Amino acid sequence: MTDKKGHSGEFGPEVRLAMNRTGSFDWDLDAGTIDVDEAGLSVFGVRPEGFDGRPGTLVLRLEPGERARLEVVIKDALRSGRSSYEARFPVPLEDGSVQWTHVQARVLRDGEGHAHRIVGVVRDATPEMAHSTFLTDLRKQRERQTDMVERTTRALSRAVTVDDVTAALTGPGGLARLGADGFALGLVENGALQVIALSGESLEVLDHLRDQKLEPGRPLAETVLSGRPLFSSSFQELVRGYPLLAPYADRLRFRAAAYLPLVAQARTLGGMALFYRGRTTFSADERNLTLGLAAIVAQSLQRAILFDEERELATGLQAAMLPRRIPEVEGGEIAVRYHSAWSGREVGGDWYDVIPLPRGRVGVVVGDVQGHDTHAAAIMGQLRIAIRAYAGEGHAPPTVLARASRFLAELDTERFATCTYAQADLATGTVQAVRAGHLEPLIRHTDGRVGRPKVAGGLPLGVASVFGDEEYPETRLDLVPGETLVMCTDGLVEQPGADLGQGLAALEEAVSSGPPGAEALADHLSERLWERWGAGDDVALLVLRRSPDPGTPRAPRVHQYIHQADPQGLSEARSVVRQALRDWGLRAYADDAELLTGELLGNVLLHTEGGAVLTLEVLPEPERRVRLSVQDRSSAWPRRRTPGEAATSGRGLLLLDALALRWGVEPRGEGKAVWCEIGPPSSDPGGPYG
Template structure:
């Protein structure tokens, strides 16, 4: 278009039909018209509109065609937009407002859309009635378009900021490499990155290992990604070169990397960003982000992708360092613990050590099993104060010293006193807690001492779990410094089939709860867990240590004494009744009745339950410890119930002749009346009172005659030998004397 044509076109436009003063100055109305802005005066009473030519040009109406009706200006407006404009004006008039402002799109004859802005003032009479509206109307297309651009730009920047913030937050909580991959591929991982798929490859030696894949159809790349670093693939190429690659054409990608061509049909993506993961000049791997719809990567999007790669790389570097430190700490701790636990005779034992997830901050938890003479074993679980290599070093020295003192044959109290002095002489400000037990698996006798540590748990054969009241002293080292080296010994009985559990506080410390809550949870899991020592140790580790969050080290020791179930013809059960257990006596009577019912001997249940209560009550009242109840069935030809109650007191009961008003002294008389035979036997450090309930044993003449022609005297004698019975074949015990001791009450 020539200059003349432009001048003629401008003169033809109503916006440029401008009257100028003789000196060429542009008037105010003309200035507005040049900026596509006009004015109007709307008489509401007369319903007429006076609008200048510039205003008519904004609405695209020729002056000759305008009939002064407001509706004429809005004929081209969409019905919905016209209704919205009418509502805006009506609300302004009826609400008493003095002005209104509105933007609306208006189609033009050339097919384009113009954004129009009306800014008006409402004039009212003294009574508040609106009678005129005056204002300006202008073409606001450029302004609105720019605002939309700015708004869209702001939305993109907000989205990019959100992606960076959410990714940074997720990566900040990742501790290990597994945590990083879980954050990338777990729920919400792709949404945080703003991608539809991802592949993470990590450099290991001279190879690339695909550590994570996420996104539909990406499994086809699983076999392609891992392998040697010199393979001609986009991810390995990016890692080698250290330069990002932004792909918007998969066809061009296949031409560059022919190995991908057979798999392009299965991929549901149109673009990808291959990003190197570099931290402190070390190449860690590569990250590939895949997109379904994206066709271009502008400067902001490329910067965003590179920023995400930097965040992931820094998180990976931190996680790799953590994994290396944790492996070092775990190996250091494991080297200081026993390399193996020997098999034991008469039971099974399992140990577990779990390191806390805290890098090189190793703890001082330990366990040990020490072989002692006469089929006895020393069991130790302890914890040195602190979580660092110093605590681990002290633990190693203390474990060896305590093991040496125990192997010398010292009683448990002496072992802990010497261990405390050893720790005090190390010239350290650390102390240690521990529980030490000497267990005789032949008899079940257990001697326990505590040094500021948690006491043991015992699971009985019927699944109940008890917490014996084990007296304790100050932590090792601290007791020597305070000159209070007192470690009282508690005597327990571990009957066949029972399980002895020692542990450190990491197994019961639940975040946000007190220690008692964790101990109760442990008791519940011990009760419901499997019977075997190994299986129970795994069960406790899975249910508690992993459940609490593995924030502390854990040492766990589980010892189960082999059960003694007898045979199908002569079953047997054992039960320990602790003196401090108020429900133990009632539970024992119930166990006896249920066992005899299960064995088909319910006819003897009343007498057996009565005798159980008398014998156990005598022990709990007149001795200073608990009792071991043994119930068994003597084999045929005459099936009888044999019941034995063992305690640690060496004083034997004596028979008395109580008066009519006496409240005690009838226990042995009742036993004599109910039992077929009874007696007392010495048992090492104590005694056992036993009785038999049921048919009388065969006489000497009956024993000499074969039963039904199929049993000999020798066979019968083997079945009913009385070499271990203190009472012989009589109904009373010749060993009973009126000497001192409990009255049998």
């Protein structure tokens, strides 16, 4: 006993190390042998009688990867000149268990730094490694739970409406944030439980249970009624407790479920259910986590429900102040849209109106009162009625806006308003427009091009009267058959993070690429602009289209307006004429028609102060002829001249005489129309001026 005990009868160091499953070793690097005591061999899982003193035999039990990693640690210590190293690695034992082994070694070197021995201790580190693994797993679990709460809170912080909340919980990443494989959300409405969201594989079998009576017998309803959560670690046991779920048991691929009440400020809003495939138990931490998630969802839903209720009230008030019905107009179609701001819950001051006028005309107006509150809405309602009354009395557009400005100034308010008002005669296409600090309208031409006519403007309504400047100059526009007038408030073009010019360019592109019909174009603009940008402002939109006039298959017809300030208009009109005649099978007349088109339009654009309307049609006679007509606002008729050899003009009527079968001039309203016919000779060719 003297070799294992001291003289006092106590256990010696070697025995105490062995009792703690700690052994020692002495590795002769030069001889390639290693001496390990019994305790050390036990730690390596090697029997003393089977150990041959070779280092390779000592680590035979290690997995090849672990053995390679241990060799790297040792070689690195020897090459680097370090005097010690340590390593931890798992050792598989005979009983199938795994023991963690910890080696601490010292490298002994000679005077030249050459390593010749390694001595050290090896011990069983399984208890501490298991404890460390437990702590690591616990830390990871807590981090995962914290991450779930943070991600769910972050996603719901951006949710404004109830739809936003359900989208955050059921959209991409929603189930992962909740740590579940399935999700159901129900809200209490009128004494019933309405399931408004289902997410997860196989949950679609519950679609017809979306509307539930708020009574016992269903786990989600009972949770809402009692206000207490229900945790089930076995779906089969849950079915036995709630037989109403039995028909769905085989199709619902879940093993566990948590039913949680949604309570905010002592009010039960509804309940939510989380379903799990792999889980069979709920620890105390997991139960607290699900309850915490339910509290976050309940708070978000409470805010969203309040927002939706207030917004519904505001939208209803706004709708009550807008026209209940848009009258039908002869010779055209009108579409209107109003969109309240997504980001606010207050009433806005945007409005539109369509006003029937004497002699078959129609007045259209789009405006915006400053502010987003009930005061702005009240002013908007009064101003809309005032403009309707002034227009209905038959006043000209400048007078309508001047009186409206005075009316607003007399309301004893600091608010002002912008608007565009136009009177349209769809029989002739004449539009008389005025602006009060508002956006200019757009005109979509029949070929899809979009123009932004320069409509002269005055000061905003109210401001103009305060400064004594109630001048609203009138601008005349022309809509040829098939063209469309688009008027809107700035909410449709104010894109977040971009200037107004970019928004207007986007609007022009959307109008150009949209469908021709008024209703379809209004929907297209809403989808492309307002819904895409997530408008932070109200939007009022009005689309007025003059009915197209394509003629008949036997006698087709096209119209085009050429603005005097458009340098490309003449070239485009010539191209339209040539292409139309080709499409109609009248290619033989294309050259003459294109030449006369340029001459007639050039004469108007040079010698008058406005644009012109070009009409190209085929006369339905036995021998088809092409008719060109150019209408302008000038009362001056063309006259014959005798140009000299060096003259650069004055040959227009000579060309008409030479190329046209007949031509003439007709009075048209405030102006005239010069026309000509091209084709095979007729028995009565007529003469100049028809």
